[in-house]
Amino acid sequence: MPAFFGQLITATDEDRRAFETHPAVVDAVANGMTIERYRKFLLELYHVVWHFNPVCATAASRLPDTWASVRMFLYEHMHEEAGHEQWVLNDLEAVGVGRDEAQAHAPSPYTLALNGFNYWAPERRHPCAVLGMLYSLEVISSVYGSPFAAAIRESLLLEGDRGVSFIASHGSLDTQHMAELRQVLNPLEGDEAQAAIIEAVRVNFHHFTHILAEV
């Protein structure tokens, strides 16, 4: 029996591949996006990133001392991710969307569903479900972030990280995060916690795929 990180990869590999092979994702990674679609994507992304730390805080607040290592991991992670929604706002400005417009944007139903699930799961399933959100979003950024950023740069003729700073930087930043996440997940025991993490990975891949497909 592999350690839990390996079990998680195996159990959710088809969910990862369903994201990777969705026609909208294939097209975005292969050909980039029009400026209109990329703006819409960043607007949705802003509302995902904004809720990232509050979701982690929600989960941390419900983790008793028997899960202290996970709680400490979440504290560190929140510290590292703090303010990253500002990076998305910077990228939006670079492609012609002002801060007021971004903050006033009404998220799509899939973005609302993703955020809603991520708040709900630590409360009603298991607080460790938050690790499923972390896993799927970090897989998306660390595995697909760099190729997607390259495609956006090429299609929109952007220079350097201008307009793609969030995606490009998380493509490399999350490299270390993935290794840290594996160390937190591997010793994790308990059927309820493991099932909640697997479910959260599936839901996050599914909803994020549709967020991207809808823009």
Added chain:
Amino acid sequence: MSLATAPAHGIAGLLGRPYKTLRLEWSSDLRVLRARMQVRPIQCYSLAAMGELQQVFNDLSNNPGLARHFVLSSDVPKVFNFGGDLSLFVLLVRARDIDSLRLYGGRCVDLIWWVEHAAQLGIHTIALAQGDTLGGGLESVLPFHRVVFEKSTQAGFPEVLFNLFPGMGAWDFTVRRAGMAVASEMILSGRLFSADELLYRRLVDIVAEDGQGELVIEQVIHEVEPRHRGTMAALRAHRLSSPIRRESLDAIVDHWAECALTLTDRDLRLMERLARAQVRKAGGAEEGAVEEIKRMELDTAWGERRTGMDRRDTGAADRRVLS
């Protein structure tokens, strides 16, 4: 991965499983089981695809005498198989997950190990490649008794271009088929070879004209069928005379996994570049992984010192005995 694991009873049980990445066909007259891989949109050895193929092999093992021939080919036009799931590799390397890398490699070796010993089950194996056959895709065909390539197929082991090597049987099976010089040439250069070049090197048994691969498969089966028992006995003896050791395959997987963890960000970016090229082709672009590998060869200025092997297209008509 969610396939039921209870043994299938007979061909109905085997064909009745809910396959997602395979299309199976059964010819009852000659007892031929055909498996066409369809891992869309990027034809590679995903965990699910390997799980389904292993399930077919397990079912064949659990139903001795059911099939006399097993044929593996692709349902994806112009692609046989791109090999490993590059996105999964990137994920595992970034997570520093050597256990899962070993697990992935071990599953690949389980598959080729079954094919290596198929003659013991009385099953004659044929692989038909009708398009790009890269890395693990090429490794996966080497244990088959007959390897048929259509003429425009290109194949090779590009892993060295991103500082890795093919770790699931490439060395052992290429050495046995073609010798150490050819194995070194192919694995250390990372370059792609045409079907005729591979025929010349004895890595491929038959080159069929484009569109004629299916016909050649039929010819091979009809040629073997009247002397199936003797052929199986001879092929078992062939394996005994030139054995591949499971210990060697497993040790190389371990070494491969350790090397994968030494890949740098630059190496991973090259791997991502290749993955993106696969995606582009899947999205309808003319150029894909093969063209990207050629560009990478130039970019990395490998210098590709010729090993002295003649690259000429020989035609090698003596080996196209069935065309």
